[in-house]
Amino acid sequence: MAVPTDTVWKWLADIPDPEIPVLSLTDLGVIRDVHWQDETLVVTVTPTYSGCPATAVINLDIETKLRQCGIDKLRLEQQLSPPWTTDWLSETGREKLRKYGIAPPVGQSGSAPASGGRIARLTGGDSLVVACPRCGSENTEKISQFGSTPCKAAYRCRSCLEPFDYFKCH
C-alpha cells in the first residue's frame, strides 16, 4: 500500500534546512525526485555545495521524518548533475529568507557578467546590487565574499548600518 508521492512531498516540505531553518528542504530545491521502486521509496537529493556540512544532516533528517511517517523501505540517492543552483529556490523561500534577515539571491546564476575583464568572463562577474533585507536600501556594500556559511556572503547596509547575510547566487 504505497503512499502517494504527493503526500511524501508534503512531508518533505515540513523538514527545515539545518542551517537556515526558516527554509524547508523543498524551498531550498535540494529534493530532486521522489518515486516508488517496487516496495521501496527512493528520494533523490542533490548537495548544495560539495563540502556543505549540512548534507549529511539533511539526509539524516529526511530519513528520520519519513520513518516517523511510516515509510519502512527507503533509499536516498545522491545526484550531482545538473548541479544545484539558487535558481531553484522557491518564491516563498525567497520571501522567507528576506523576512529572516537574509537577502535572497539576486538575478540568475550564471548570468552574463556586467563587468569586462578576463576573470569576470571566467567566473560570471561580480557587480551586484543587493538590497538590505531590513530597510530595503540598495546602498549596501560587500564585506566578505564568504559569510557564516559557504552559501552566504557578508554585507553591510550603509543606510541602516546593520550587517546582513546575502544568500549568494550559485
Place this chain on the structure above:
Amino acid sequence: MGGSNDKIASDILFEWLLRRGDTVLVLGHRVSEWCGHSPVLEEDIALANVALDLIGQARMWLSLAGEVEGKGRGENELAYLRDAWDFRNVLLAEQPNGDFGKTLMRQFLIDTFQVLQLKELETSADPRIAAIAAKAGKEAAYHLDRSADLVIRLGDGTPESHRRMQDALDQLWSYTGELFTSDEIDQAMSDAGLAPDPASLKSEWQKTVDEVLAEATLTAPDSAFAHLGGLTGRHSEHLGHLLAEMQFLQRAYPGATW
C-alpha cells in the same frame, strides 16, 4: 553505471582521478590550517569555506577513484591510509602557507587552472567526471573571483603588501609548470575524450594570470624552470608533514568514527 568505463583502462583512470582528488585534498588541508589564524575574521571564514569546498571536491573525486579501482577502498581509505609516495597532487598544492599573501597567490595560481580545466571536463565523455566538474567548477569560479581580487588589492596595495606578493610569486612561480605537463596518462585520457590535455590549457591560463598580475603591478619571474614530481608521487618534504597531521587520527586509532 558501476565502476567500468570501456573507453580506458581502469588503472589509468584511477591514476588520473587521484591527481584531481589529491590536489584539492592537499590544497584544502593547507588552506584549513588558517582556521583561527587569519588576519581578520571575514578572511578566516572565507578561507575555511574555501577549504571546505576543496575537501568536498576531493571527496567526490576520491570516491569515484575508489569505485574505479574496485578494491573496496573508499574516499576515507584513500585520504587517510596512503603514504606520501602514493599521493598524486601537484607540488604547488603542498607548498607551505607562508604568510597570508603567499597563501592567496598559491590559491590564485591554482584557481585559474582549476576553472579552465573543470570547464573542459564538463564535456567529458564520462558522465561521472562531467557531473563532478560541473559541481566543482561553480565553486572554483567563486574561489577565483576572490583570490584574483585579493592578489590585485594586495599587489597594488602598500609597499609592504606589494613586496610580500612579489616574494610569493617569485617563490611559487617554478611550481606552476607542473600543472601543464602531460604524460601518457593525460594522453590516454585526452584520446578517449575524457579530459583535456593539460598542455592545451597553458595559453589561456597564461593570459588570465598575466592580466591579473599586470593589474596587481606584479612581475612573474622570467623563467620556464619547473619543479616536477608530484603527479608521479615524488614530493617535496612538506607533504609528509602535512599527512602526519591530516592522517594522525586514523593512523593512531584505526577505524575511529564519530
